[in-house]
Amino acid sequence: MADMKQVVLDRDLNPYHSFFASFFAGLGELGMLNQGSINIVAKRAADYLYAYLDAKEILPDLNSVPGESAAEVIKNLILYINKILSMVGEYDLQESGEDQVVLLIAGQTCRICPKGVGGAAVKGTLCPIPSLLEALINKIAQKDMLELITTGIEKEGSTCKAYFKVLN
């Protein structure tokens, strides 16, 4: 818990970051939450976030999102979503092979990680970001643009990677 004070300062957390990361962490430690269930509930949350953005009239018009390729449009949509939710500090979206992109997140800048922020002592990943982005981007685009590749979430050193297939 002593380290958590530093995490709050280093990652510039707001109270919601702390609450949700530690809340998910607790469920994970009880065995109630795993990456599979996080994927399902993150997609459900995307429906509610979409409704929120719609109600607040801050949904982007897809035609005005800059980008010459689908990957560039997706990159700008992630920028938009992250600006609203303030999920991560440093990240990058790179093309990796044909019709595939990889989201690279600097783990130490993630603000909603149930492990890094919430302190979950569990094996494996508990990351809500890839499924949330997939569902929210597809909802904003009103078509399937992105598909999370099964088992496509991994941590390599301090970088978290999520692999997606670009569908359009």
Add this chain to the structure above:
Amino acid sequence: MVLTTSAQLDEILNTFERNVPHVQATAVVSTDGLVIASRLPKDVEEDRIGAMGAAILSISSRSGDELDRGEMIRVLIEGTNGYILIRSIGEFAILVALVEKEVRLGMLFYECKNCIEKLSEIL
């Protein structure tokens, strides 16, 4: 001909279902709740079976530890329409089976053990 891992897993699950009448569906899932292989009816959502199966096993295992019941052998959920059987396959995977009420439980447990042993050799 060398079978892919996926084909080998499917073959083992198929044999299990053939050997035990009334087994309706099976899935091999990672302890993260992600489906590795499955033989599920079209109306069953694969993602949900994976997530719930892994969560149920994890909670059951933790409960067994906390309440001093020793190492968990299996989870058997009995409903009015049948059973859900869940077992560990080593440290990183689990087997989930959906079974009709009419099954002989002794046969189910025996064949499940054989199935787990075969799956363990691959995973």
